[in-house]
Amino acid sequence: MNAPLPPKSAQGEGGVRTPAHAPRLRQLNRWQAETMREDLADLYVESTQARPGQEYRGREAFLQRLTGDIRRLGFSLLVAEDMTLAGCAYGFPVPRQGAWWSGFDGTLPQSVEQLTASGHVLAITEIVVHPHTDDRSLARRLQERLLADHHASLGATLVAPTDAPAYDAFLSWGWQDIGSISRPPDSTALRPTDPVSLRALVLPTGPDTASRRYGLAHENRTQRPD
Numbered sequence: 001m002n003a004p005l006p007p008k009s010a011q012g013e014g015g016v017r018t019p020a021h022a023p024r025l026r027q028l029n030r031w032q033a034e035t036m037r038e039d040l041a042d043l044y045v046e047s048t049q050a051r052p053g054q055e056y057r058g059r060e061a062f063l064q065r066l067t068g069d070i071r072r073l074g075f076s077l078l079v080a081e082d083m084t085l086a087g088c089a090y091g092f093p094v095p096r097q098g099a100w101w102s103g104f105d106g107t108l109p110q111s112v113e114q115l116t117a118s119g120h121v122l123a124i125t126e127i128v129v130h131p132h133t134d135d136r137s138l139a140r141r142l143q144e145r146l147l148a149d150h151h152a153s154l155g156a157t158l159v160a161p162t163d164a165p166a167y168d169a170f171l172s173w174g175w176q177d178i179g180s181i182s183r184p185p186d187s188t189a190l191r192p193t194d195p196v197s198l199r200a201l202v203l204p205t206g207p208d209t210a211s212r213r214y215g216l217a218h219e220n221r222t223q224r225p226d
Contacts, residue, residue, distance in 0.1 A: 023138060047128050094122065
């Protein structure tokens with residue numbers, strides 16, 4: 001997950017002012033997403049500012065994730081465009097049987113389990129924003145539009161505990177840490193690795209968001225990962 005840290009003036013506030021000439025958001029279907037794969041991979045490399053020698057590996061890993069998600073039922077991709085490609089976000093509805101939460105450490109909050117069973121949870125698997133964009137609220141606008149387009153009651157995402165900028169950015173946007181979740185090791189790695197431990201974050205949406213946040217906070221105590 002690549003989520004840029006918002007400006008300090010925006011952290012902890014309800015929103016960030018959108019510039020007059022903000023990038024236009026556009027939804028793409030599967031075929032359009034396939035045709036833009038290379039452009040999206042370029043955007044990812046430019047946004048991550050990888051160290052020399054790591055660009056290729058990061059680009060290939062992004063393309064592999066994108067290809068896998070495109071095949072998922074209900075896949076949705078948003079791009080942000082001005083004169084060039086400024087950002088993107090994509091995800092898919094969490095299957096009702098709850099397999100997406102497999103590996104969750106402990107008991108999944110009841111409200112999350114219920115919303116999953118009702119088909120109202122959308123997993124956001126990638127948010128990418130070009131570092132040169134003037135729209136400091138772009139990442140937030142992308143995720144909110146993606147959730148609204150799917151009429152999702154809850155957003156869900158996974159963040160590596162070591163990715164402090166992304167983790168802090170999500171918290172500043174109102175996401176909540178509900179616990180840790182383990183994922184199988186990368187099958188494409190040259191050397192076997194241990195299962196990956198990630199932080200599971202959720203974002204309640206809709207008019208009763210405040211009450212839902214209250215319920216989640218009391219169902220499962222959360223804390224910032226070390």
